[in-house]
Structure formats: C-alpha cells, structure tokens
Amino acid sequence: MQFDPAFWGIVTLSLRIAATATMIALPLAVAVAWLLARRQFWGHRIVNGLVHLPLVLPPVVTGYLLLIVFGRNGPVGGVLYKLFGVTLAFNWTGAALAAGIMAFPLMVRAIRLGFEAVDSGIEAAAATLGASPRRVFLTVTLPLIAPGILAGTVLGFAKALGEFGATITFVAAIPGQTQTIPSAIYGLLQVPGQEGAVVWLVAVSVVLAMGALIVSEWLATRMTKRLAA
C-alpha cells in the first residue's frame, strides 16, 4: 500500500483528527490554564487533578470511560445523538475527542507556565492606562504568553497525532473512518509481510513530529527575542 490512496488516507485522516483535536482543545486549555494559574477557588486541586488525570490513567481506561460517557447510550453521547444526531463513538469526531482529551493536560501545563511567567505588574500598568480587564488580557497577557501557547499547541498536536490506547478503545480502527497512523501501524504489524508499509508510516510519523518541533522552536526563538525586555 506504500503510496496508494489508502496510505494517504491514513495520513490525512490522522492530521485532520490531530488538528481538530488541538484547535478545539486550545481555547479550553487557555481558559483552564488561566483559572489554575491566576485564580484561587474552592476545588482548585480537584480541577487540577481532573485535568491531569488522562496523563496518569492507562489510556485504555480513558478510552473506556469515553465509551461509557460519549457512547450512543451514554449520558452525554445519548443527548448529543438525540438532539443533533451526532455520534462520536466509532467515528472520526470521536477519535478527535479522544486525542483532544489525551493532549489536554500537556497543553494546559505548557500554557499555565506561560501565565505564571507573565509579570503581573505589566498588566497592572495597562489597567492604570485605562484598559479594561478584557483589553488587558487580549492586548498584553495573550501576546506575552504566546510562546507558552505555541509550545502547548505543538505538544498537544504531537500527542494527538500519536494517541493510540484511548482512541482504539473508543473508536476502534475502522479504515477510512478512525484508522490513524498509530492504529494502522499496529494493525499492519499483526499481518505478516506488511513491514514495507509500516516503514513508510513510521517515516511519516518521524517527519511530522520533527517538523512540528523544528517549526515551534523557530517560532519560539523569534517570539522570545521580540519579548526580551
């Protein structure tokens, strides 16, 4: 299958799943990172623990929990199906959900570090110049945490691209629908004589991962130079 449509289908599906997962998780990750970094509230530790849970749980367990909650008969999945006719389980959107949840803690961690590194004195200065909290966030905080957001995005994207355990448990590996690069590699390894195809999928994984790292390093260096005070 080296470069036949099936091969490219797996690669583009993986990219689509990872990109969707990252894009949807990003604003949420910024909000949660802000909450954890800047607000003291009752249940701070619980939120922190929940966010980090996918990082420490066996991915298969996360996938199973997703199946229970977001399956067509699950409390959330059932509602989604009834109201919108949306099915997540065994669907590429479900793969994106699983990938997003697995990537979420990594994104929150990176972005939270960004928030904690911002000098709150600069935000106070903006407020004295008449900027509302919203304007301060958009024009000062957000640009200053851009390197953290970038790092979180790249980490999250790479994690989403490589997600295996939760994805295969929640959405299986249906060719053309939920079969991502890792699940395709795993599947091919179960069949004798398919090592050739595996090599190319592995190569694509390495290139994508390296590419993401190099681009993000380059962007981060540029941003850091711009922000150096």
Add this chain to the structure above:
Amino acid sequence: MMLQVDIQARIGELDLDIQMDVPAGVTVLFGPSGAGKTTVTNAIAGLFRPDSGQIKLGDKVLFDGRQNVPPHHRLMGYVFQDARLFPHYTVRQNLTYGGNHDFDQIVDVLGLGELLARRPAGLSGGEKQRVALGRALMSNPKLLLMDEPLAALDGPRKSEVLPFIAEIAATRNLPVIYVTHAMAEVTQLADQLVLIDNGKVAHKGPVIDVLADPIAAKYFAKRDAGALIECVVERHDIDEGITVLASGAGPILLPGQVGRVGVGLRLLIPAQDVMLSKTALQGQSALNMIEAVIDDIKSLPNGNLAVILQAKELPIWAELTPLSVRKLGFEAGQNVFAIFKATAVGPV
C-alpha cells in the same frame, strides 16, 4: 483638583494609617523602605485595596470601604520604578496604549522622537523611564503617580530623566505624587513633602517648612538634613570661578558656573556645615557669611542642638554641639553670623 486620602490597612507587620491631602503641584512621599509609600500610591491607583477609609478625587469617591473604583476607571497616570513597558510593542505603541493626548508635544518635551520605532528591549534604563512617563501623560490622567522612577538608574541616567520630570511638573497643571528616598529628588521636585514612617504620616507640609524644622531631620541622612532656600542666579564670575546667587538673606556664593543668569534654583544648606559666630569673621576661607537672629534652640535626637535662625526672610538652621552653644552662650533673640563654605552647598 484635590485628592484626599484617609486609608487604613494591615500588611504583614505594618499597620498602615495614612491621612493626607494632595493639592496641585508635586507632593513627595519620603521615608525609609518598607514604610508603606508604595502601598499608598497603589491604593490611590486602585491596585491595592485598603481595609478601610476613603479616597476622594475632587467630589468623586474612588474608595470608601464598600465601593472600590477599578484602576482602569480611575484615570491615574502611574510611572513605576521598573518602567513596565509592554515588551511586545514599539515605543510608539507603548506611548499611545492609553491614548494619544498631546502626542507631538510630549514626544518633543521628553525627546522620544528618535525612539518611536524601537522596542523596549533596545532602550537604556533612562530612555525606558522617559517612555513610561510619556505613556502615562498621553493617557491624559487626572493625577500622576511616580513610584521611585529614578531608583533603578545610575547617577548619569538619573540626570537624564530628572529635568524632564521637573519640566513636566512645572508646566502641566497636574497634581503629582512622587515617591522617593533620594534627597536630591526631594529638593529639586517637591512642593509638598509628606514624611512617612512605619505606616504613618510623620510630618507634612510645604517642603521648605518641613526641611526648616529640625524635628524632621531624623528622617534624612545626616548630610541631607538642613534648610532649603530658594535663590536666583545673579551672575557668574568666570575669573574667580564662582556663581553669585541672590537669596532672601543676601548674596550666596557657589563654586563653579551654576545655572543660567536669572534662573531660580533651590539650595540645601546642610545643618552640619553651618558654623555660627558672634562676630563677623575675617580671614576665614568660608565664602558665605550671612547675618541672622537666633529664633529658637531645640534638642536633636542625636544629642546635639539645632539652632534655628532667621536670616532676614530665610529660615535656616545649624547643628551644634551642646558644648559650643554653652560656651558661646547662644540664646533666642541673639544676633549671630552664619558661616558656610561655598563647596558645602552644592546646587540641587
């Protein structure tokens, strides 16, 4: 517009309890580190919430225990010790972040024209503070707060910024609150002086009155305690290498060429450098000798005595040992001559 401050707060070990009125002109808050000066300015700006009290600007209540107007609705310009410029913006974008009130004029006065396209990372400490001052002014504030704006700068950089601040204070009809613990900034900028010690107002009033009172002396370094007098440059004697000033007590000589003729300047006369004589001296090296009457003699906390003099219109004072005062029999009402070296009274 008058700012009225009456606030209480407990911060760690410090019991802050401050009452002061801030009229037009420059009000300097002076006192040791940790006395609560920055907390007061932060409370005025809305960046710190006191436990109780009231802050009013004109008729508008900014804080009264229940309501607390947020900083972005207070219109207070704030220049911080560490500039706090936005690193991701150019100088021009920093300046106009809060508005572009009087843009051209402020850029011109602060000499920022060359810097507009640069980013804060490429600026010297003095340039950063000038941008921070310009940024605060362009937001068209009702009051300007400056928290040790020169403290992070070295000597030459200080003199790069201080004249700008003096000019802004003199030419704009804007009340300024200026926090410092540097005497040169007090003598050069202050109209009002508020001494803050351990969370309380120890002394307040017009700067000349506060410095003329030896009781306030303990808040200053020994070298800095003394009367502040206002003079006008009368002429430069280039041959002799001196400047002659006109003061309310007669001519005063300074070494070197100071200021321009006709320009007013303030002179600090350190009390420890003033010598008193019952008779006019001759053959001494000290160039300045002015006639005065002893007004009062007070004890200083260090055991010495402050001899308070009225030299025509000018109040000055001298720090003397009790031994000298006893030996010469100084007492109120006596005529004396106050003598001090030209080199002791550098321009401030």
